[in-house]
Amino acid sequence: MPLKKTIRIASIGTPASYHKVRRYAVDVEAKTTFIDIASFYDEQAARDNLxxxxxxxVMIAGIPSNGTDAVAFCEAQLAEPVPAAPVDGSDPTIGNPNRYLFADAEIVD
Known part of the structure; x- marks a missing residue:
C-alpha cells in the first residue's frame, strides 16, 4: 500500500505526494532494513504507470518478523512519527538523513 504525504523533490523542486516501496533488503545480522521508495507527482501519475x-x-532499524508482509512492515516504519528529541540533544537523523522523510504519512490502498 502506498504512502501519501507531500514532500519536495530537492533535485527538481517539484512536489510529490504519492510514494511506493520499490525494493527492500534485509540485513539479518545487523537487524536493519534498507528501503527504496519511488515518489510520484500524485496518485494518478502512479496509476498511469508514469x-x-x-x-x-532509507535505512530503518529492525526487520520484518517471519510471516509478516515485508512491504507493509516497511510502510509502517516509514510512516512512524519523528521521535521526541533525545535527552542528550543528539539528532536521530545523523547518518541517515532520509529516515523521517515520510514521517506521519498516510498509508493508503
Whole structure:
C-alpha cells in the first residue's frame, strides 16, 4: 500500500505526494532494513504507470518478523512519527538523513 504525504523533490523542486516501496533488503545480522521508495507527482501519475520523479533510500532499524508482509512492515516504519528529541540533544537523523522523510504519512490502498 502506498504512502501519501507531500514532500519536495530537492533535485527538481517539484512536489510529490504519492510514494511506493520499490525494493527492500534485509540485513539479518545487523537487524536493519534498507528501503527504496519511488515518489510520484500524485496518485494518478502512479496509476498511469508514469515514471517516478524521485527515489529515496532509507535505512530503518529492525526487520520484518517471519510471516509478516515485508512491504507493509516497511510502510509502517516509514510512516512512524519523528521521535521526541533525545535527552542528550543528539539528532536521530545523523547518518541517515532520509529516515523521517515520510514521517506521519498516510498509508493508503
Amino acid at each position: 515514471q517516478s520523479i524521485g527515489m529515496a533510500n
